[in-house]
Amino acid sequence: MDKKDIIKKIEELRIKNNAIILAHNYQIPEVQDIADFVGDSLDLSIKATKTKSDYVIFCGVDFMAESAKILNPKKKVIHPDIKAKCPMAAMVDAESLNYLKKDHPNAKVVSYINTTSSVKAVSDICCTSANGAKVVKSLRVKDVIFVPDRNLGLYIQRSIKDKNMVLWPGICPIHHNIKKEEILELKEKHPKAEVLVHPECQPEVIDIADYVFSTNGMVDYARESDVEEFIIGTEKDLCYRLKKENPGKTFYPLKSAVCPNMKKITLEKILNSLKTLEPKVKLPDEIMKKAGLPLQRMMEVGRGD
Ligand code: SF4
Structure with a gap:
C-alpha cells in the first residue's frame, strides 16, 4: 500500500x-x-x-x-x-525507589511524568518539565526525592533553595547528549537566533540558553515572540510542529537530537x-488506582507554563 x-x-x-x-x-x-x-x-x-x-x-x-x-x-x-x-523511564524501578525512601523516611517523592506506572504508584506527586519547580515548592516538607531525571532535578534546584533534594541518577540520553558546542556553532552561523533549550539538558547547556522551556513552553514562546529565528535545544522533530505553526519564522534543529523510540x-x-x-x-487495577493519585495531585498544582 x-x-x-x-x-x-x-x-x-x-x-x-x-x-x-x-x-x-x-x-x-x-x-x-x-x-x-x-x-x-x-x-x-x-x-x-x-x-x-x-x-x-x-x-x-x-x-x-x-x-x-x-x-x-x-x-x-x-x-x-x-x-x-522511554529509556529514561526505565532507569528507575519501584523496588529501588522503595529502598531509597527507607533512607529518607521524611521525604516526599516527586516523580517526573516520564516514569512507569509502578514508580508513580510509590510516589507522592508527579511533575512535568513545565511545572517541576511549582510542584516541589508546593510540598510542605524539607526533603524531596526526585526521580528519575537528574538534569531536570538540577534545573529545579536553581530556583529552590529551601529544600534538600535527593536526585536519582537518571538521564534522558537524547537531551543529555546535546552538546553546547553544537549550539554555539549554530549560534555563530545564525547570530540573531534565540536559543531555547529543554530542562533535561545538562547544566552547561542550560547556562548558554536564552530560555529554558518545556516543549509546550517552546511552542507558546515561539508563537508569541517577535523574534524570527530560534535554535531549538530538544528533540529535533519539535521543529516540524514549530515550522508548521509559524511559517514566517525559522527554527534550527540540533541534528544529533533524535529519540529513536x-x-x-x-x-x-x-x-x-x-x-x-x-x-x-x-494495567493492574491496584497500580492504576495508586498511580492515579500522584498524577491527580500534580493536576491540582497546575501546569506551570
Ligand atoms: S526524548 Fe526519548 S528518551 Fe528522552 S525522555 Fe523523551 S522519550 Fe525518553
Whole structure:
C-alpha cells in the first residue's frame, strides 16, 4: 500500500471506530500530520479525558500511553508499538525507589511524568518539565526525592533553595547528549537566533540558553515572540510542529537530537492498530488506582507554563 492509500484507510477506520489519534511533539512528521492533536505527554492525557471517542490511539512512548490510560480508566487506549519505550523511564524501578525512601523516611517523592506506572504508584506527586519547580515548592516538607531525571532535578534546584533534594541518577540520553558546542556553532552561523533549550539538558547547556522551556513552553514562546529565528535545544522533530505553526519564522534543529523510540510509531502501525484495535494498554487495577493519585495531585498544582 502506498502512503496515500494508508492515510485514506486510516481516515476511514478512525471514523468507523470512533477513534482519536494523539501524537507527541517528537513523533515523525507524517504521524504528526495524521493526528487529531499534537502536544506534550500531559496535554495528550488531558485531551484523552475530554474526548468522546471510544478509542485513543496514542502515538508516543510507553509511559505516556500508560498515563493516558491511568487518567482515563474507562477509555480504550491503544499504543501502536509497545516496543516504543522511554529509556529514561526505565532507569528507575519501584523496588529501588522503595529502598531509597527507607533512607529518607521524611521525604516526599516527586516523580517526573516520564516514569512507569509502578514508580508513580510509590510516589507522592508527579511533575512535568513545565511545572517541576511549582510542584516541589508546593510540598510542605524539607526533603524531596526526585526521580528519575537528574538534569531536570538540577534545573529545579536553581530556583529552590529551601529544600534538600535527593536526585536519582537518571538521564534522558537524547537531551543529555546535546552538546553546547553544537549550539554555539549554530549560534555563530545564525547570530540573531534565540536559543531555547529543554530542562533535561545538562547544566552547561542550560547556562548558554536564552530560555529554558518545556516543549509546550517552546511552542507558546515561539508563537508569541517577535523574534524570527530560534535554535531549538530538544528533540529535533519539535521543529516540524514549530515550522508548521509559524511559517514566517525559522527554527534550527540540533541534528544529533533524535529519540529513536519516538520514531517507532509509523503510519503502517497506526493503520494496523485501527484494524485490530490492539495492542491495548492494560494495567493492574491496584497500580492504576495508586498511580492515579500522584498524577491527580500534580493536576491540582497546575501546569506551570
Ligand atoms: S526524548 Fe528522552 S525522555 Fe523523551 S522519550 Fe526519548 S528518551 Fe525518553
